[in-house]
Amino acid sequence: EKDEEKYQEMFSVFEPLLGSKNYEEIKYLGIPDFKLTGKLSSSFKEKAKRIKEYSKELKELTCYDSIKEIKNTILATKDTVEVLLSIITKLDQKLWQYKKENDSYTFNDIALMAIKLVEEHEDIQKEIKKQYNEILLDEYQDTSDVQEKFMSLIADDNLYMVGDVKQSIYRFRNANPLIFKNKYDAYSKGQHGIKIDLVKNFRSREEVLNNINQIFNFIMDDRIGGANYKASHQMQYGLSLYQEESVGHDNNLEIYNYAYTDKKYTKEEIEAFIIGQDIKEKIKNGYLVFDKDTSKLRKASYKDFCIIMDRGTAFSTYKKIFEYLEIPLVLYMDQKLNDEENILVLKNLINFIVKIKNKEYDQEFKYYFTSIARSYLCRLSDQEIFLIFKENRFKETEIYSKCEHIARRLDTISSVELLDLILDDFHVYEKTITTGGLEDSFVRIDSLKTLASNLAGLGYTPLDFCDYLNKMNQGDNDIKYSLNNKIGDNVKIMNIHKSKGLEFPVCYFSGFHKKFNFKDVQARFLFDNQYGIITPYYKEGIGKTILHTLAARKYYREEISEKIRLFYVALTRAREKMIMVTSLDAEKEIYEVSFDIKEDYRSFLDILESIKIPLQKYIKNISLEDVPLTKAYDFSKNVALTSFY
Secondary structure (H helix, E strand, O other): HHHHHHHHHHHHHHHHHHOOOHHHHHHOOOOOOOOOOOOOOHHHHHHHHHHHHHHHHHHHHHOOOOOOOOOOHHOOOHHHHHHHHHHHHHHHHHHHHHHHOOOOHHHHHHHHHHHHHHHHOOOHHHHHHOOOOOOOOHHHHEHHHHHHHHHHHHHOOOEOOOOOHHHHOOHHEEEEEHHHHHHHHHHOOOOOOOOOOOOOOOOOOOOHHHHHHHHHHHOEOOOOOOOOHHHHHEEEEOOHHHHHHHOOOOOOOEEEEOOOOOOOOOOHHHHHHHHHHHHHHHHHHEEEEEEOOOOEEOOOOOEEEEEOOOOOOHHHHHHOOOHHHOEEEEEOOOEHHHHHHHHHHHHHHHHHHHHHHOOOOOOHHHHHHHHHHHHHOOOHHHHHHHHHHHHHHHOHHHHHHHHHHOOOOHHHHOOHHHHHHHHHHHHHHHHHEEEEEEEOOHHHHHHHHHHHHHHHHOOOOOHHHHHHHHHHOOOOOOOEEEEOOOOOOEEEEHHHHHHOOEEEEEEOOOOOOOOOOOHHHHOOOOHHHHHHHHEEEEOOOEEEEHHHHHHHHHHHHHHHHHHHHHHHHHHEEEEEEEEEEEEOOOOOOOOOOOOHHHHHEHHHHHHHOOOOOOOOHHHEOOOOOHOOOOHHHHHOOOOOOOOEO
C-alpha cells in the first residue's frame, strides 16, 4: 500500500514529461528531481534507483539548449576530424609504401589485397568460383566484415556455415556477431538460405544443461547477447549414457556464497581457499565422475577439476594457495618468453657476441659477461668473476673464446644458425637438465628458434635479431608463447578464452566481483563504425558532442552482450557439475531482469545478482569459520607438481 502511494507520487512528478513529443518540449519541461522518504520495500527501492539513473541519463542527453546547438557542436569538430583524416591518410600511404618495399604485410593487408584482386578481375573471380563445389566455413560467429566480404565474392550459392552466435567472444579481433545473427534471422524466414538448428548437446549432464538454460533464459535475448535464447537457443540433452548409473550426489548448479566480512583476506584468497578445500573433500570422499572412455563411473582425480575465471590476474595467488594446500595445479596461460631465465641468458650471450664483433668492451660488455658467467651455463663463483674483472682477463676465459669464435662468423650465418652454434658450444640442452623444468625450457628454446626463423624470413640479420630482442625487453611488447606439456593429474586454472573448446567434469567459476574493463569508451577521441571519428569540441571549455554519448551507449551494449556470451562459453565447459564461488549482496533484490537491468551489468557478479532470486535453491551459504584461511600460504616452501600450459 505504501509502495502504491510512493509510486503515484513519483508518477505525478514525471507525468508531464511522459507526454512530451520532441526535444524542445523536454527542454521546456525540464528533468524533475525527486526524493523519496519513508520506509520502502526492496523491490520499490530498486525501481526508484532505476528511475533516478534514467533521469541522470536524460539530463546528460538534454544538456544542449536546442537541436540547432546539437548540430553546431558536431559541426564544430569538422576541422579536427579533417586534420586527423589527413594525418591518417599520409601515415597509411607511408606505411603502405614501406610494406611494398619490404614485401611485408599483415594478415589484414593480405585479406584486403585478395578482395581487391577478386573484385577488380572478373576472370579470377569466375575461376575461383568454379574451382570449389562447396565452401565449408567453421566458427562463423567469429567472422569479421573483411572475411565476410571475401567469402561473398568467391561463393556461388555453395557456402555451408557452422557456428553458434552465443559463443562469439572475439569482438576485440573485429569479429562481428551481427553477420551470423542477420543470416540466422533471414534463413529462419526462408530467405536466401536454409537454417539447421543443432540444439542437442552431447557433452553435459541434463542437470547442467537445465541450469544453463534457466540462467540464459533470463539474461540473453536479441537486444542484449545477440540471441533470443528462450525462443530458439535452449540446449537439449543428448547423451543418454549419463542416465545408466547413479552418482549418488546432486549434479545441479551450486553457488557457494560467503559473507565478505573479514577484510584481512582478499576475495581472491577466500575463493581460492574455498575451492581448494572443496576439491580436497571431493577427492577424499570418493566423488564420482563419468569416464567417457569407459562409459563407467569412477572416482574423481585432480585432473577432473577446472577453475575458470574472467582474467588471469589472480592466478599467482591460486598457485601459492594450492601449493600450500598440496594440490597440484596447472596454469593455462601464455607466458612471456622474454621474462624466462634461460631465454635471458641466451639473449645476453647474443649481445655479448655482438659486443665482441664490434670490439665494444664497455660496461654493457661486463654486464653481459657477468650474467653469462653466473648463469647455469657456466656457474662461476663471485670470487672467480671478481678476479677476472680485477686482472682484466676476459679474453682468457672460455666464455670469451667460444663467443669470439662465433662472432667471427656473424656476417655469414642466419639468426637460427647463431642460436644453434650457441646451443652446441655452450651445451645448453645438457646443462638445462640441472635447472629442472626440462620440457618447459626446451619449448621456450624452440619458441625462440621459431621467432628467429620467422624474422630471418623478413630479412632480419643476427644483428637485427639482437636489436629486436633488446627492444622487446625494454618496451611494453612481450614475446608470448604457450607450453604444450603433457599434463598429468593436476587441477587446471584458465581464463574463459583459453577454456573455449575444452570440457571438464567439474568446473568452478570465481572472480565474479571483478569489474568489466570499459576504459576505451572513456577516451575523448573515439571511433565507431556507425558514428565515425568522434572528437571533443571547444566552446568556453572542452565539451563532448551527443555522438560521444550515443557511441558510448552503443559500446556498452555491445560489450555487455559479449560478456554475456563469454559467460555462456564459460558455463558450457562443464560436463557434470558447475560450482560458482562468490559473495552475494544480501540486501539486493531484483524481481525482473529487464533490458535496463542488463544494460547496467558491470561485472559477472551483477549478472548473477540479477537472477539471484530464481536461483535461490542453488545457493549454499559458506561460513568463513569453516574455511582454513591463513596468510601462511605466502611463505610456503611446499612445491606441488606445477606446470604451465
